[in-house]
Ligand code: SF4
């Protein structure tokens with residue numbers, strides 16, 4: 001670098017003395033305060049490193065900074081504040097019956113928002129993110145309910161679950177007509193044909209009708225309309241939990257499968273249970 | 288590098304100021320100057336110290352105009368948030384308000400919702416094109432008269448003059464050794480600056496909060512950290528930019544001078560020195576003859592009054608913000624010597640060339656460039672005004688459920704679910720009739736509002752609010768044979784009969 005000033009012949013401007021292949025750079029000095037601002041930013045970073053978490057140490061640790069700031073602690077504080085903010089709502093949910101809550105537009109709105117999140121976290125793994133269910137896991141969006149579709153009935157199912165070890169749980173068991181030897185193969189086939197006929201598919205089988213009246217009508221009703229108190233499904237529509245082909249129905253009569261749902265009252269609070277109930281009811285099928 | 292060469296070539300360096308070190312647009316008609324002698328044994332400097340500028344006070348027409356503009360603009364700024372505007376109960380009564388937590392912006396009768404932010408875009412486009420147009424006509428009037436940087440710097444300089452005296456007094460004061468008197472004046476000046484800066488930062492906050500409330504809260508220590516923080520921030524920036532940085536902002540920080548030369552042409556008005564009659568310059572005594580010499584008496588008053596330290600006699604340059612104070616300065620001198628005024632003048636380059644050659648001058652306001660700006664401006668303003676006047680004050684947002692797309696009910700009918708939002712942007716309670724079109728036999732159910740399926744239902748919406756509903760539409764299987772169908776939601780305002788239609792899809796099994 002040249003130590004001496006050199007002035008460009010054409011422009012009358014000084015050069016920086018830097019030269020590349022005969023091309024020289026004109027010197028347009030930067031304002032000095034600009035340089036100081038640059039120094040200030042360096043200083044700022046030093047102060048920052050001292051005060052705040054900055055450098056990783058190994059793979060799992062980091063310098064903590066002297067003022068003890070933590071983004072996680074901030075988040076916890078925010079969450080705490082939000083919980084406090086929601087406390088009023090929580091109280092209203094706890095104090096009122098589900099049906100009352102569902103009638104109040106504000107609470108309904110709140111329950112829908114809260115219920116959506118709760119449902120996605122807890123219920124969606126089995127019932128699907130939109131509640132459409134899957135084979136063996138009931139669809140909650142349609143108007144067909146095994147254990148009843150009113151707010152109170154849904155609330156009971158959510159709180160105590162189905163066929164678990166809680167005494168209040170929904171409980172029912174259809175006998176395994178085939179494996180227990182109650183019905184013969186051809187009898188089961190005849191019943192299946194009758195059931196299909198109830199759902200509007202195929203010719204009736206008089207023998208099946210007879211057996212149905214004897215064996216099945218106690219729970220499913222004479223017309224096959226089902227009975228929510230006993231968890232006996234309506235057989236007259238085309239909504240089938242374990243599949244609707246003749247084969248599926250025969251299999252279910254021979255050796256029924258039974259779904260299990262956990263109880264939620266210990267995992268979710270009272271307000272949350274009511275919110276999920278209202279959300280499920282509002283998915284579309286609620287009665 | 289070429290740019291640099293061209294620009295500097297027209298202005299050989301003899302800077303009385305830091306300001307002329309910035310590149311200046313080329314001055315047509317000036318040839319490149321021969322090379323000055325090279326190589327003096329000084330060290331090369333890569334950083335330039337700021338030369339402090341001590342602008343001298345001046346009286347005159349342009350100064351008067353500048354004061355008037357300054358007064359009006361500051362008044363608008365400080366009074367703005369205090370203007371009240373009744374919007375009825377439950378709504379803020381501040382004419383100009385940006386309500387961040389409430390997600391609303393208010394401008395007198397106009398209320399903007401977040402999804403209407405494109406009006407802000409429109410406003411910015413209009414402002415930009417307006418600025419281009421004004422610049423093409425009148426040069427740097429924005430910089431010289433209305434830019435906040437200029438206005439507040441001018442105000443701060445006025446305070447400085449009141450406390451420390453005019454140019455010569457300030458030069459003397461800065462050279463003098465530290466004394467009680469000097470310390471007192473300096474402290475007084477900075478205290479006054481800080482007070483103005485605080486008022487500036489404080490007023491800014493009022494545009495985002497209810498002014499009387501936030502002022503009361505501010506002085507009783509009840510205001511939020513954000514309020515104090517932003518007030519402190521804007522106080523600091525005002526103090527630093529108007530008190531300390533001043534012309535450095537225009538020369539080194541602001542992008543506008545860098546590209547505004549693109550709006551200039553030879554018919555744009557600029558502050559310029561009539562070198563054809565000023566040169567050769569030289570000092571003069573009163574009553575002496577000006578025969579055979581130029582009118583410039585080389586008194587230096589023009590660069591002494593300049594807030595950016597520019598010597599305009601060297602031609603147009605970037606550091607000149609076009610404040611026209613040097614015109615006032617020179618006119619005072621010309622009057623004293625009985626010479627024609629406006630040796631430094633507000634004129635176009637074309638006219639200057641014409642005057643120099645004794646040709647008639649003319650003001651060309653209508654030029655292709657200005658016509659284009661006007662056209663764009665008119666289009667933008669018309670579109671803005673039209674959409675603003677005809678904009679809906681009720682809007683609908685519909686989101687079909689994706690999981691599941693549709694549900695088959697026990698009677699075989701098909702149902703779709705929608706999240707249905709009504710944006711009621713008016714200040715009163717509304718009630719709407721919702722019906723559908725496009726699918727025969729479609730029935731509506733609304734959670735919490737319409738339990739029994741019906742062909743039409745009534746939905747309420749609160750003032751200035753978004754009402755959200757879960758709407759279920761059930762259709763008989765024979766009217767929805769395809770995988771998707773068009774479905775229209777028709778929302779009718781029961782009071783005004785205003786209708787909003789919204790098209791969405793209805794999914795089915797497709798068999
Ligand atoms: S150069 Fe920039 S900051 Fe300076 S007066 Fe013009 S617009 Fe304002």
Ligand code: SF4
Pocket residue numbers: 558589592593594595596597598599606607608609610611612613614
């Ligand atoms: S040269 Fe004249 S017009 Fe330009 S900034 Fe200085 S005083 Fe203002």
